[in-house]
Amino acid sequence: MKDLNCRDVIEFLDDYVGGVQPATVRHEFDAHLAECPACVDYLTTYRETIRLCRASCREDLPPASAEVERRLIEAIVSARRRA
Amino acid sequence: MQGKQNPDDSVDAPADDAALVGWLRASEPAACEAFVRREVGRALAVARRLLGSEADAADAVQDAFASFFTSLDRFRRDARLSTWLHRIVVNAALARRRAAARRHERTIDELLPTYEPDGHRQGVRPAWDASGAASLEREETRAIVRRRIDELPADYRDVIMLRDVEEMGTAETAAALGVTPGAVKVRLHRARQALRSLLEEEFAP
Known part of the structure; x- marks a missing residue:
């Protein structure tokens, strides 16, 4: 079997990160990564991208204010009454 | 179908989906309001994660509930009502984000x-x-x-x-x-x- 190149690794990196590959394929990825700093950097920043995306949209979101929620309920209910 | 009455005159939505749909289809204002009160917090949280801004999220949730009530007759009993509402909220939020982001x-x-x-x-x-x-x-x-x-x-x-x-x-x-x-x-x-x-x-x- 031929060794994986960078393109082979990056195009299936989601499976590697998700841990869904068979052990033999994962072993081939690990062998490439052991010798390719550029792909290790890509993997590191791919994972950082997922972390930042999640953190930026989820973390530290303060609870909605009671006033916003109250006005929203009122708006929905009155729109429903008019319908 | 009626929800049960509380001492403070508010109304509890039935826990069972089939009963809840029947109750909402009867279009009782109290039923509608009780359901909105029960679900609005979760809906707003989803929309805020997808949109960032609280004001945009509130607009998306309002759109979503309007679609939800309009399409209640098409609700299939093999789905869960909360899943169905979640999907409508998600789509309303994504639609707003699409409109806002298009030029970037x-x-x-x-x-x-x-x-x-x-x-x-x-x-x-x-x-x-x-x-x-x-x-x-x-x-x-x-x-x-x-x-x-x-x-x-x-x-x-x-x-x-x-x-x-x-x-x-x-x-x-x-x-x-x-x-x-x-x-x-x-x-x-x-x-x-x-x-x-x-x-x-x-x-x-």
Whole structure:
């Protein structure tokens, strides 16, 4: 079997990160990564991208204010009454 | 079908979905209001994660409840009402984000990696992380990432928001967006690669 190149690794990196590959394929990825700093950097920043995306949209979101929620309920209910 | 009455005159929605649908279809104002009160907090939280702004999220939730009540007759008993409402809220929020982000969007091809004929990646830069941007306050970093997410093409942004932010499964995301699970998988990987390119522009040393 031929060794994986960078393109082979990056195009299936989601499976590697998700841990869904068979052990033999994962072993081939690990062998490439052991010798390719550029792909290790890509993997590191791919994972950082997922972390930042999640953190930026989820973390530290303060609870909605009671006033916003109250006005929203009122708006929905009155729109429903008019319908 | 009636919900049961509380001593304070508010009304509890029935716990069972079938009973709840019958109760809502009867169009009693008290039923409608009780259901909205029960669900609005969760709906608003989803919309805020997908949209960022509280005001935009409130508008999306209002749109979603309007669609929900209008389409109640089409509700199928094999689905769960909360799942169905969640999907409507997700789609209302994504539609608002699409409208707001349209003018900033880039093409997917310009954001994916390119390769030499031997398979080596072109334009390799050293690894980066957002904590390396020491001068950036946390809130500013979040704003940058959110702005960059808006530069993703809509089909890709939708998938990354549902899979990586809302943490919905592949099948659930596919159903919500009306595409195949295979398309969700391909788009998610491309969306992450494209966002990685956009964040590299911000954070690479």
